[in-house]
Each structure stands twice: as structure tokens, then as C-alpha cells.
Amino acid sequence: MISSSELSKLTGVNHYQIRKDLAYFGEFGKRGVGYPIQNLINTLKGILGSSKRWEIIMVGVGNLGEALLRYRGYQKRSFNIIGAFDKDSSKVGKRINNIEVYNIQYMKSFIMKKNIRIGIITVPAQAAQKVAEIMVSGGITAILNFAPIVLKCPDFVKVNTIDISIELDRLVYYLSIKTHSDN
Amino acid sequence: MISSSELSKLTGVNHYQIRKDLAYFGEFGKRGVGYPIQNLINTLKGILGSSKRWEIIMVGVGNLGEALLRYRGYQKRSFNIIGAFDKDSSKVGKRINNIEVYNIQYMKSFIMKKNIRIGIITVPAQAAQKVAEIMVSGGITAILNFAPIVLKCPDFVKVNTIDISIELDRLVYYLSIKTHSDN
Numbered sequence: 001m002i003s004s005s006e007l008s009k010l011t012g013v014n015h016y017q018i019r020k021d022l023a024y025f026g027e028f029g030k031r032g033v034g035y036p037i038q039n040l041i042n043t044l045k046g047i048l049g050s051s052k053r054w055e056i057i058m059v060g061v062g063n064l065g066e067a068l069l070r071y072r073g074y075q076k077r078s079f080n081i082i083g084a085f086d087k088d089s090s091k092v093g094k095r096i097n098n099i100e101v102y103n104i105q106y107m108k109s110f111i112m113k114k115n116i117r118i119g120i121i122t123v124p125a126q127a128a129q130k131v132a133e134i135m136v137s138g139g140i141t142a143i144l145n146f147a148p149i150v151l152k153c154p155d156f157v158k159v160n161t162i163d164i165s166i167e168l169d170r171l172v173y174y175l176s177i178k179t180h181s182d183n
Numbered sequence: 184m185i186s187s188s189e190l191s192k193l194t195g196v197n198h199y200q201i202r203k204d205l206a207y208f209g210e211f212g213k214r215g216v217g218y219p220i221q222n223l224i225n226t227l228k229g230i231l232g233s234s235k236r237w238e239i240i241m242v243g244v245g246n247l248g249e250a251l252l253r254y255r256g257y258q259k260r261s262f263n264i265i266g267a268f269d270k271d272s273s274k275v276g277k278r279i280n281n282i283e284v285y286n287i288q289y290m291k292s293f294i295m296k297k298n299i300r301i302g303i304i305t306v307p308a309q310a311a312q313k314v315a316e317i318m319v320s321g322g323i324t325a326i327l328n329f330a331p332i333v334l335k336c337p338d339f340v341k342v343n344t345i346d347i348s349i350e351l352d353r354l355v356y357y358l359s360i361k362t363h364s365d366n
Contacts, residue, residue, distance in 0.1 A: 012333030048352055049359025056351070067250035071347065079351050118354055141361070142354035144347075150195030158357040160350055164254065164327075167343055168239070168262050169231055171301055171325035174341040176232025178324070 003034035050078035057116055057140075059131050060123035061086040061094075061101050064146055068122060069096040081120075083110055104131075111138030121145045132159075186217035233261035240299050240323075242314050243306035244269040244277075244284050247329055251305060252279040264303075266293055287314075294321030304328045315342075 004022075008015035022029060028043050029035040045051040058065060061084050069084055085104045086092060094101045102110065110116070119135045121128050121143060128147035135143060136157055145151055145161040153159055187205075191198035205212060211226050212218040228234040241248060244267050252267055268287045269275060277284045285293065293299070302318045304311050304326060311330035318326060319340055328334055328344040336342055 012335055047356075047359075049355040050352065052355075052359075054351075054355055054358075063250040063253040067246035068347065070246040078355065079348070117358055118351070142358050144350055144354060152195055156361075158354060160354055162345060162347075162350060164251065164345075165262070167327055167345060168237075168301070169233065171327060171341060171343055172232040172237055172261065173230075175237075175300055175325050176230075176235075178339075 001030075001034040002037050002040065004029070006034070045078075053078050053080055054118055055080050055082045055114060055116055056118045056120060057081065057083045057085065057107070057111065058099075058120040058122060059085045059104065059107065059135075060121060060127075061088075061091045061096070062122060062124075065122035066096055068120065068146075069099050079118075082114065082116075085110075104134075108134050108138040111135065111140055116140060118142045118144070121147055121151075123147060125149045184213075184217040185220050185223065187212070189217070228261075236261050236263055237301055238263050238265045238297060238299055239301045239303060240264065240266045240268065240290070240294065241282075241303040241305060242268045242287065242290065242318075243304060243310075243330075244271070244274045244279070245305060245307075248305035249279055251303065251329075252282050262301075265297065265299075268293075287317075291317050291321040294318065294323055299323060301325045301327070304330055304334075306330060308332045 004015040004018045007018050019029070022035070025043070025047055028039060042051070056079055058068065058081055061069070065084065069081065081099050084096065084099050084101045085107045086101055087104045091101050092103045116138070117140060119140045121131055123131050125147045128145065128149055129151060132143060132145070132151045132153055136153055141156060142158045143151065143153070143160070145159055148163045148165060151159050151161070187198040187201045190201050202212070205218070208226070208230055211222060225234070239262055241251065241264055244252070248267065252264065264282050267279065267282050267284045268290045269284055270287045274284050275286045299321070300323060302323045304314055306314050308330045311328065311332055312334060315326060315328070315334045315336055319336055324339060325341045326334065326336070326343070328342055331346045331348060334342050334344070
């Protein structure tokens with residue numbers, strides 16, 4: 001068994017919030033005792049969709065793309081990057097962390113053949129919208145976008161954009177209002 | 184002049200939201216006409232704190248760290264990475280995108296001497312808490328954290344964590360609830 005206080009210590013998330021969030025999905029803990037660990041793991045995996053393995057493609061094998069291909073955190077989770085794409089012929093045919101880089105012209109047929117639902121975009125801003133459109137035309141409905149633009153996609157497509165400059169902007173904004181209130 | 188509809192087209196953000204957000208900071212647009220462009224730029228820079236240049240350090244020159252050092256998006260904004268740190272002696276002394284890599288033992292004195300307020304963490308999870316503590320002890324109060332852990336920092340420190348696996352988890356969760364509702 002694990003209690004919400006122990007989960008709080010491990011995650012840094014408030015124990016009241018943990019109990020509230022888990023209760024949202026049903027009563028699988030025991031008041032004053034905690035959660036049966038294996039049951040908690042299985043339930044969370046079910047909720048998050050991570051009991052299934054998800055195959056992913058990535059487009060854009062520049063510095064950031066290559067770093068993400070070398071990232072070891074996916075396998076431990078339920079993600080598997082099964083192909084990378086680039087238009088640069090000097091990159092096509094390379095294998096990075098055992099993932100092959102293909103010519104971008106084959107992306108759509110690859111998505112359709114392998115029934116891929118998730119794509120990661122790491123191309124420059126000016127190429128990202130076109131890449132997103134090809135992804136969606138192949139059947140992708142969830143995009144993790146690292147290009148610093150707002151992608152225009154149909155409503156049924158979920159786009160999650162990580163713009164590192166915007167994250168830094170947020171910190172700068174925090175420091176600015178802090179400096180004002182300190183004066 | 185630029186109208187909120189034009190801003191909406193450029194950014195993909197709803198024009199009603201744009202007017203509402205800008206009005207929050209005062210009346211600097213003209214109803215039915217729009218915003219004077221140069222005035223809008225200056226006002227936004229002031230609000231965001233980006234009229235000032237911010238010097239930043241980065242710790243952890245692995246694949247992701249190196250990709251972020253090579254990233255060209257900072258200079259256009261108000262950020263400037265002025266030093267990188269690593270404990271690996273094979274990396275110390277290298278210059279990446281004209282940014283020098285220093286031994287991590289000099290990080291605290293560097294932060295204090297240069298009066299740095301913002302740090303980026305790209306070390307592995309098990310090293311991140313210790314790095315954050317050294318940053319804070321030197322005077323950093325805003326951290327952009329790429330390590331997949333919840334950092335424990337004093338309340339006056341703003342931590343913004345980007346965990347790529349969690350971003351993928353969010354997409355998978357979206358696909359899972361979508362699959363359920365499609366059935």
C-alpha cells in the first residue's frame with residue numbers, strides 16, 4: 001500500500017490534490033490506509049492510455065530532433081519512435097539510436113501503412129505548417145510541436161506546442177513582476 | 184496600425200481573446216481602428232520584461248543541452264546564454280555556438296559575479312535537484328527545467344518544467360479519451 005502523503009513526498013505534489021485527482025476517476029483507495037500499489041499502477045496506466053504501446057514518428061533531424069531521438073526516456077514509457085524524416089539527403093539513411101531517417105516524401109504513406117497517430121515536429125518554423133498538413137492527411141491526430149509557430153490544424157487534431165523561447169519569456173515575465181513588487 | 188483581426192490571423196489566437204488580454208494592461212488600442220504598431224511592440228516588451236536583456240546559464244551539455252545551445256531563437260528575443268556548465272572534463276573548455284563550457288564547480292561563483300537570475304537545467308534526473316540547489320544558492324530565482332523530476336525549491340523561485348515524456352503522455356491521454364468517445 002502507498003499513502004497519498006508518501007506519493008506527495010515522491011512527486012512534490014500536494015497530498016490533498018493527489019487524493020482529489022485520483023478520486024475523480026473512482027474510489028480505488030482506502031480512506032486512512034492508502035492505495036494498493038499494483039492496482040494503482042494498472043489503473044493509472046489505463047486512465048493515461050499508457051497500457052498500450054504508441055508508435056510515433058518525428059520530422060526534422062536537426063540539433064533538437066537528433067537530441068530527442070537520442071533521448072532514452074521514451075522506452076521506459078509507452079512510446080516508441082519508429083521512424084524519423086528529413087528532406088536533407090545527407091541525413092536520409094542514417095540511423096540514430098537505432099531509428100532510421102527516411103526521406104520526407106515517404107512520410108504520408110509510412111503514417112498510413114503503420115497506422116501512426118502521434119507525430120513530433122522539430123523542423124524550422126517556416127516548414128512546420130506544411131509538415132503538420134501532411135501528417136494530418138496521413139491520419140495523425142496528435143502532434144507535439146517544437147517549431148515556434150501556432151499550427152493551424154482541424155479541430156479533431158490535438159496540437160501541443162513547446163516553444164522554448166516562450167517558456168523563457170514566462171520566466172522573464174515572472175522576474176519582471178517580482179522586481180516591481182519588490183520595489 | 185494593426186487590428187485585432189489581423190493579429191488573430193498572424194497568431195492563430197482568437198481576436199476577442201487578443202482584445203481582452205491587451206485591455207487587461209490598459210487602453211492602448213482604439214476601438215474600431217486597432218493598435219499603433221510601434222507603441223504596441225514597446226508596450227508588450229515592457230509588460231513581458233523583454234525590453235531588458237537577460238543573461239542566462241545552462242547546466243548539462245548532453246544531447247539536449249547541446250541542441251539548446253545551438254538553438255538560434257534566443258538572440259532574436261531578449262535572452263543571451265553567457266555560459267554553460269558540465270561536470271564532464273571532456274566537455275569543459277569546448278565552445279558551442281560561441282558559448283563556453285565551464286566546470287560545474289565554478290557555477291555558483293559565476294552566477295554571483297554576473298548576477299544571473301535565470302538558469303536552464305538539462306542534466307539527467309538524478310543530478311537535477313543538486314544543480315537547482317547550487318543555482319538558488321548563487322542567486323538564481325527562475326529555472327527552466329528539462330529534467331523529468333519535480334524540483335523542490337524555495338517559494339520565491341519560479342520553476343518551469345518541460346518534461347517531454349509528460350507532453351507525450353498528454354497526447355496519449357487525449358487519444359485514449361477520443362478512442363473511447365468514438366466507440
